[in-house]
Amino acid sequence: MENKRVYFFDTTLRDGEQTPGVNLNQEEKVEIALRLEKLGIDIIEAGFAAASPGDAQAIRAVAQAVSKPMVVSLARTNKEDIDAVINAIGDIDNTGIHIFIATSPIHRERKLGLTKEQVVAKAVESVSYAAKHFKHIEFSCEDSTRTELDFLCEVAEKVIEAGATVLNFPDTVGYTTPEEYIKQFQYIKENTAGIENIRLSCHCHDDLGLALSNSIAAIKAGVTQVEGCINGIGERAGNVALEEVAALLETRKDYYHKETGINLKEVARTSKLVSRLTGIAIPPNKAVIGGNAFAHSSGIHQDGVIKDKSTYEIMKPESIGFHETKLVLGKLSGRNALKKRYEELGYFVNDEQLREVFKKYKDLADRKKEIFDEDIIALLETQTTKEKHSLYSFKDFSLQILTDNQYRAFVNIVHSDGSLIEGVGEGNGPIDALYKGIDGALQLEDTELVDYKINSISQGKDSIGEVFVKVRKKGSLFQGRAINVDIIVASANAYIDAINRLKTPHENLSKI
């Protein structure tokens, strides 16, 4: 009967540590291992004992710290490496060894300087020696995907006889393709005596971006152990990201029909910890755990997600731990997403208000990279204020620099009856000139600007500017407020807002 259980072998602490620039100390390895245990990893490769005394100690500390997962160390096919593993963890229960030697012609001839016979002899000798100390012996044919198939079967058969319990056929350089990898496993299964008594494993690198496809192909071909690293870290382009394999097997259980011991809810926390301790940032578009994996930014998608998340989400963000669905407001958002965000912020807008504010929203979004909550609140607030006071509205302006600080402003204002009113003013700086131009256009003789304040509403250099003004006329003060990414436009609108209040003898104008 087909074996449904897929075992997860995590090598974040060994192959993951081969990521350029990554160096994990003992405490860090133990912290990650404890989290891998919570994640439900079956086997943790904690390091390479012969690499350094510190790594041997860290492997020991990991084996002592975790109770459920088996802990293994990597070793080459020599007595010294195997002894280093025996010394590190040989006396601890639930531990094992992972021995490897390269089998491909290029590695045999150019790297090891060994014949096929010598490779087989070293493999058999080392597995036989390790078998005296460990019950769990994984053997890997490094660079298996560039190795002659018959030679792979020969090595496999001999190491099974010598005591190997798991056989791994790594795609060390990320060279194979899913179809080819399936054929490789089928061939090995059909042509290796004793293969049915051991566990078959895959280990895929991502040099051509095929690590996940190749791993899942191997599982399809009957492999029951998958090796990889959290966040897909590892030598060169990295290993398969185990969280991707786990999420795939869960999401497409209907297709693969596999069981794992992985507790998907722990994925996000594990991923964050590995990222923090290795210093390797998670790209926002990374599958499953990237910051954008559950973020929707375009209107049509946002509308779909508001109506039913399953329209654009194949996994529930909660199911992998910490993400929530995010609707990111931007240039491509639509009315439904804007309305939803208003509702989340406690503002309920009717259809008319939404139509009006949406125009301003799109205008703002064309000029601003990120739209923050403060921005859309400000848009709504000026909108409601504007609805009440609209005798004059600011149309546009142009500026001339006269001398050092002297400016001339040409201002166009529209009256509520549709007529255009023009004004010219000169002043000390652009805003002073602008305000003089407005004074001239509207013939404001006995009014005085008594206060002018400018604030930034949201974040970033393209933040919205908010301008407050106070204008005095015959002892009464009138306030005006406006926002815009262009602070000169905000200044003009705020001034005209105050003038609308003083020019319109209406009970709902706020006279202060």
Ligand SMILES: CC(=O)SCCNC(=O)CCNC(=O)[C@H](O)C(C)(C)COP(=O)(O)OP(=O)(O)OC[C@H]1O[C@@H](n2cnc3c(N)ncnc32)[C@H](O)[C@@H]1OP(=O)(O)O
């Ligand atoms: C595919 C993989 O990811 S394999 C794991 C790779 N990881 C690492 O290499 C990290 C840890 N490595 C180390 O700290 C060091 O390389 C050590 C301590 C293991 C060895 O260091 P050194 O003894 O100085 O050897 P060095 O690294 O320069 O060269 C590797 C030697 O191992 C030999 N070798 C490589 N693989 C194997 C093997 N599976 N079995 C036996 N010998 C091997 C090489 O032929 C070379 O031998 P040579 O010195 O006779 O030419």
Ligand SMILES: CC(C)C(=O)C(=O)O
């Ligand atoms: C040691 C083996 C399994 C390895 O890391 C590889 O081949 O990539």
